[in-house]
Amino acid sequence: MAEFLSLRDAVARYVEDGATLAMEGFTHLIPFAAGHEVIRQRRRDLTLIRMTPDLLYDQMIGAGCAKRLIFSWGGNPGVGSLHRLRDAVEKGYPHPIEIFEHSHAAMACAFEAGAAGLPLAVLRGYVGSDLPKVNPQIRFIECPFSGERLAAVPSVRPDVGIVHAQRADRQGNVLVEGIVGVQKEVVLAAERSIVTVEEIVDDLAAGPNACVIPGWAIDAIVVAERGAYPSYAHGYYPRDNAFYKAWDAIARDRQAFDTWLQDHVFSQGDDA
Known part of the structure; x- marks a missing residue:
């Protein structure tokens, strides 16, 4: 409180x-x-x-x-x-x-994931971007339902x-x-x-x-x-x-x- x-x-x-x-x-x-x-x-x-x-x-x-x-x-x-x-x-x-x-979208998703208590955020993004080459926090995963390739970033859960x-x-x-x-x-x-x-x-x-x-x-x-x-x-x-x-x-x-x-x-x- x-x-x-x-x-x-x-x-x-x-x-x-x-x-x-x-x-x-x-x-x-x-x-x-x-x-x-x-x-x-x-x-x-x-x-x-x-x-x-x-x-x-x-x-x-x-x-x-x-x-x-x-x-x-x-x-x-x-x-x-x-x-x-x-x-x-x-x-x-x-x-x-x-x-x-x-990206802005990834940060917004990371904050939302943190607010929900989740360990990561998943989004459609970074297609054609060079950021994944220099930022190890950006990974790619496969959707277990559709097989779609999606971007994943750690959620934001600050002290x-x-x-x-x-x-x-x-x-x-x-x-x-x-x-x-x-x-x-x-x-x-x-x-x-x-x-x-x-x-x-x-x-x-x-x-x-x-x-x-x-x-x-x-x-x-x-x-x-x-x-x-x-x-x-x-x-x-x-x-x-x-x-x-x-x-x-x-x-x-x-x-x-x-x-x-x-x-x-x-x-x-x-x-x-």
Whole structure:
């Protein structure tokens, strides 16, 4: 059953060095505040999992948190490359990182399989793709009923899943509105889960195109206002497009990145 904690306490309790960590939110509701707390607590040797890793994982990789990345497409949306990720892959800075690249469809299926407690996901995919040549997590199996050749990937069952959402009620149920990605699947697939929210309310007032994650599936709920910034939270604040553009120059230069990290992450601790 969900427990209400501070961000500092939730990360300290559930995110350990060497953990497998999935942090999701598609286009909006990206859990930046939680990721910054992981950086502040100097977690190391993490396996990071995410569909379309963007600035958040670029920051965590640049801060030295990750040893492995399981993902589908990595970039700064509408801008270009993730330069801290590229520096780690191409030059081993701040240390080498192992990568396992999948298609979007495979990642979505892997999250669904993890949520269902299954060991693998099966899909029609990777036909004509070179990814199976470089990713040993992609295998092919024969359907026992039709004989069809299908792709198989390991399910995503992380040690910890972290998502951001608009609000939680006082019983610990969480509302996700707007573009709904795989937040529900992350929480259900993870051994432990942390959900950051904009606010606590008496009534979730769920509308169309919304998902309610039940409190029994969540370990910790944290109030983190603007916890998705610089991405957006539907109904609360817009995306800071200027920051995404500015990130390209910040992330290209190691010293500029280290300065940004000190000024905007390490000096902004959670005092809740």
